[in-house]
Amino acid sequence: MKPVKVGLLGMGTVGSGTINVLHRNAEEIARRAGREIRISHAAAKEYNAEKIHGLDKIDKITDDAFEVVNNPDIDIVIELIGGYSPARELVLKAIENDKHVVTANKALIAKHGNEIFTAAQKKGVMVAFEAAVAGGIPIIKAIREGLAANQILWLAGIINGTGNFILTEMREEGRTFDDVLKEAQALGYAEADPTFDVEGIDAAHKLTILGSIAFGIPLQFDKTYTEGITTIERQDVFYADQLGYRIKHLGIARKTDKGIELRVHPTLIPERRLIANVNGVMNAVLVKGDAVGPTLYYGAGAGAEPTASAVIADVVDVARVLTTDPNNRVPHLAFQPNKLSDMSILPMEEVVTAYYLRMQAIDRPGVLADVTRILGAAGISIEAILQKEPDEGASHVPVIILTQRVREKFMNKAIKEIEALDSINDKIMRIRLETLT
Amino acid sequence: MKPVKVGLLGMGTVGSGTINVLHRNAEEIARRAGREIRISHAAAKEYNAEKIHGLDKIDKITDDAFEVVNNPDIDIVIELIGGYSPARELVLKAIENDKHVVTANKALIAKHGNEIFTAAQKKGVMVAFEAAVAGGIPIIKAIREGLAANQILWLAGIINGTGNFILTEMREEGRTFDDVLKEAQALGYAEADPTFDVEGIDAAHKLTILGSIAFGIPLQFDKTYTEGITTIERQDVFYADQLGYRIKHLGIARKTDKGIELRVHPTLIPERRLIANVNGVMNAVLVKGDAVGPTLYYGAGAGAEPTASAVIADVVDVARVLTTDPNNRVPHLAFQPNKLSDMSILPMEEVVTAYYLRMQAIDRPGVLADVTRILGAAGISIEAILQKEPDEGASHVPVIILTQRVREKFMNKAIKEIEALDSINDKIMRIRLETLT
Numbered sequence: 028m029k030p031v032k033v034g035l036l037g038m039g040t041v042g043s044g045t046i047n048v049l050h051r052n053a054e055e056i057a058r059r060a061g062r063e064i065r066i067s068h069a070a071a072k073e074y075n076a077e078k079i080h081g082l083d084k085i086d087k088i089t090d091d092a093f094e095v096v097n098n099p100d101i102d103i104v105i106e107l108i109g110g111y112s113p114a115r116e117l118v119l120k121a122i123e124n125d126k127h128v129v130t131a132n133k134a135l136i137a138k139h140g141n142e143i144f145t146a147a148q149k150k151g152v153m154v155a156f157e158a159a160v161a162g163g164i165p166i167i168k169a170i171r172e173g174l175a176a177n178q179i180l181w182l183a184g185i186i187n188g189t190g191n192f193i194l195t196e197m198r199e200e201g202r203t204f205d206d207v208l209k210e211a212q213a214l215g216y217a218e219a220d221p222t223f224d225v226e227g228i229d230a231a232h233k234l235t236i237l238g239s240i241a242f243g244i245p246l247q248f249d250k251t252y253t254e255g256i257t258t259i260e261r262q263d264v265f266y267a268d269q270l271g272y273r274i275k276h277l278g279i280a281r282k283t284d285k286g287i288e289l290r291v292h293p294t295l296i297p298e299r300r301l302i303a304n305v306n307g308v309m310n311a312v313l314v315k316g317d318a319v320g321p322t323l324y325y326g327a328g329a330g331a332e333p334t335a336s337a338v339i340a341d342v343v344d345v346a347r348v349l350t351t352d353p354n355n356r357v358p359h360l361a362f363q364p365n366k367l368s369d370m371s372i373l374p375m376e377e378v379v380t381a382y383y384l385r386m387q388a389i390d391r392p393g394v395l396a397d398v399t400r401i402l403g404a405a406g407i408s409i410e411a412i413l414q415k416e417p418d419e420g421a422s423h424v425p426v427i428i429l430t431q432r433v434r435e436k437f438m439n440k441a442i443k444e445i446e447a448l449d450s451i452n453d454k455i456m457r458i459r460l461e462t463l464t
Numbered sequence: 465m466k467p468v469k470v471g472l473l474g475m476g477t478v479g480s481g482t483i484n485v486l487h488r489n490a491e492e493i494a495r496r497a498g499r500e501i502r503i504s505h506a507a508a509k510e511y512n513a514e515k516i517h518g519l520d521k522i523d524k525i526t527d528d529a530f531e532v533v534n535n536p537d538i539d540i541v542i543e544l545i546g547g548y549s550p551a552r553e554l555v556l557k558a559i560e561n562d563k564h565v566v567t568a569n570k571a572l573i574a575k576h577g578n579e580i581f582t583a584a585q586k587k588g589v590m591v592a593f594e595a596a597v598a599g600g601i602p603i604i605k606a607i608r609e610g611l612a613a614n615q616i617l618w619l620a621g622i623i624n625g626t627g628n629f630i631l632t633e634m635r636e637e638g639r640t641f642d643d644v645l646k647e648a649q650a651l652g653y654a655e656a657d658p659t660f661d662v663e664g665i666d667a668a669h670k671l672t673i674l675g676s677i678a679f680g681i682p683l684q685f686d687k688t689y690t691e692g693i694t695t696i697e698r699q700d701v702f703y704a705d706q707l708g709y710r711i712k713h714l715g716i717a718r719k720t721d722k723g724i725e726l727r728v729h730p731t732l733i734p735e736r737r738l739i740a741n742v743n744g745v746m747n748a749v750l751v752k753g754d755a756v757g758p759t760l761y762y763g764a765g766a767g768a769e770p771t772a773s774a775v776i777a778d779v780v781d782v783a784r785v786l787t788t789d790p791n792n793r794v795p796h797l798a799f800q801p802n803k804l805s806d807m808s809i810l811p812m813e814e815v816v817t818a819y820y821l822r823m824q825a826i827d828r829p830g831v832l833a834d835v836t837r838i839l840g841a842a843g844i845s846i847e848a849i850l851q852k853e854p855d856e857g858a859s860h861v862p863v864i865i866l867t868q869r870v871r872e873k874f875m876n877k878a879i880k881e882i883e884a885l886d887s888i889n890d891k892i893m894r895i896r897l898e899t900l901t
Contacts, residue, residue, distance in 0.1 A: 048613055048614075052613060052614065052755070055615050056612065059608075059680075140796075144797065144801070145801075148796075148801055151790035152790075154796060157610075162756075163755070163757065163759065165605075165610025165611070168609060168610050169602050169606065169610075170798065171794055171798040172602070172605060172777060172780070173602025173605050173606075173774075175493065175497065175780045176485055176773045176774075176777050176780070177773055178489055239797045239798075240797050240798040242805060242807065243496075243797060243799030243804050243805050244797075244807055244809075245797075245804055250809035252815075258893070262822070263820070263893060263895060266820075266822065266862075266864045267895075269850065270848060270866060272820075274895060279898065282807075283810065285814060286807055286808040286810040286814070287808070287810060288809075289809050289810075290812060292896055293895050294895065294897065295895055295896070295897040295898070296898055296899070296900055297899055300900050302900065304741055311760075316600075317488075318769040319763060319764060319770045319774075320770055321762075321763065322600065322601060322602075322761075322762060323748075323760070324606075324762075325759060325760035325762070326757065326759035326760065327756060327757045332754075332756070332757075333755065333757055335613065335755055336613045336614055336755040336756035337613075338613075340609060340611065340612045343609070344609060348785075348793055350788060353590075357608055359585075359591060360677050361676075361678070362680030366680065367682055368679060368680050369681075370719075370724050371724070372684055372723060372724050373720065373722060373724060373726075377723070378689075378725050378727060383707075383732050385699070385700060385703065411707060427703045427707070429732075456695070458696070458704075458732055459730070460709070460731065460733070461620065461714070461732070462733070463733055463734070463737050
């Protein structure tokens, strides 16, 4: 199938990330999409050529974005300029020129989405906006497609990473709002003017979009209740904690008999809820459907490559609906059948992992030395040892050892040797340990 | 657009759930899909007519499943019989008859998926299997489409609810494996023969599928390392806890330079990880992509309606690729543009929620009585009160009150009255509280 030609508007953080990911993962993406995704034209007033890979594969880079949307060779326009204008004019012009559009612009969709979608509908083109909400988390896809069988009852999301970072630091480190905000600005999480983040406007843009796709209502940003986190004090975070709650800045959309709630405000939630434990700059959206029950989607809500991940997924999606050719569908196993890999499955003996070991040792000096000598000889480092008091009158004590990562066959051999020691009773209990980072 | 005609094989738990959800949410689903999804034929050896709604809308119910897959009127066959045979023969026959197939059968896909997909590819039909892994969580869609831009580095999932229920109860209640297993069987979470769940075979079926779509390798169930949870003792759960870990039964797929790891086994994971806090019968899959970073998907992994949610989403997906007509695509706002709802957005004053209130009260008898009298008169019930010791020499003490749910306008009025009390200093800090259930 011939390559999809893409015109990119904007080469800032997300634009650069999009070019970089498309370049680095070109082969993996083509194995999935069944065709090459090629940025043939790009527009930017300025960009940092040193931080972008694969610039030489772009036919033309211009400073005139309208030149790109008017180029007849381009199938799909990616809008990553942000803001209302000229993003709105560019997107409408692209649609007028029969081009599909992919955008990460939450402000644009929340405010001008109704107009843009009406124009797209008329022209029969798609406007995809997965990257506009919760960065790399495929939340739009999950709600629009994955939960299509459900009446959505409500959703609640941590959809602004800066706000969540501030609230997390206030709780975990006992810091003040102002203090953390300054650090967030220094780290680049928050803008020099942090109003959009801390006053909840950014979250309200995203909630407006989520509410519309959950309940099938037009976008109504102006009716979304918006309250920021600037008034939250350390003592509130502390008292909430004492009562078993966490304070999170949530966007909540809920269907009631009287109407639909769309509200962004700080919220106490029980600490046992999974979403209460979403910390730092991470995002998460909890969606409750009448058939599926509660579901949660978690990941990075911002950043160059997480956002690029969503942008490129949208481009692949748009490319999929261009023809009904079965070869253009999502492949059964995600990758084109003739592009499956013959990589082998590793035998368990060759897997590298960490271990929890529990053994019954005779309660006398030198036993632990024997065990650690065997582990050391096998090249196995010890992460922690827990030796319990023997039960009254018991001749053996449980010894628990956490090891660092090692190839399983070496661990098997060491376990056999330890089990052969006179001072060790029974079999050793072995459970694998993963840090999942 | 004309209705999609579906033939349903199997009217057990998931089959009944599928008919019920399609019946209850018919309008909502049609608003999204742009057409009616209609079960015109169904096959079952037996079924419980009292637990199924909308049976009268099915043209014909037969006990011969082959009659359904051979019916020329049917566009899509849903296979919910389970097991290897006759499910395999039925699915292959449906494909031979040019029908698309939707299945929830993890064992069938893990063992015979390569054969089935090859047959489907030849005929140009789709075989969709979202419901085969992690029930209602749209994890196949997330990996195949949502993360299409990424090289998947690894994934780790709690993909067997019974096993997770047992491990959760062992930790939280200090119960033994055998004891909890018996309860799980009584509750219907575990089969009379629990081998597939507790020995990890069910999880291995699902991991085989996840590994294939993550890395683009053929399905290789026989090479998936499988270890159950039957050897885990209470003391291991307890020691792991003391060391800051939780024991979870994980399916792990990881790409290494030497090959691909596919392994199911009990695993210690740090308690701070979100997935370590997925409890009871819930499922979750953590997926790490090179661009997006870690993402997590959480929800019900089994049950009639959660599984039906995934089955029906697959049917809608299949219906979408039947034509390139723009009206057949996923609508921008999830619902067809002419089916958007004009439900109003509730003003914040009309929203019902619970509250956290913090006030500065003079440290003298009777003040709390005044406050609770005002709340009581406004119909606001108190959930908890936290009164702190005054700081040395301070004339005021912080009083924190958690209330039950009430309409915001009543709370606004009560707050105004409390702030007017002589014994209360400054403004009241008010943060909303949601239990998210």
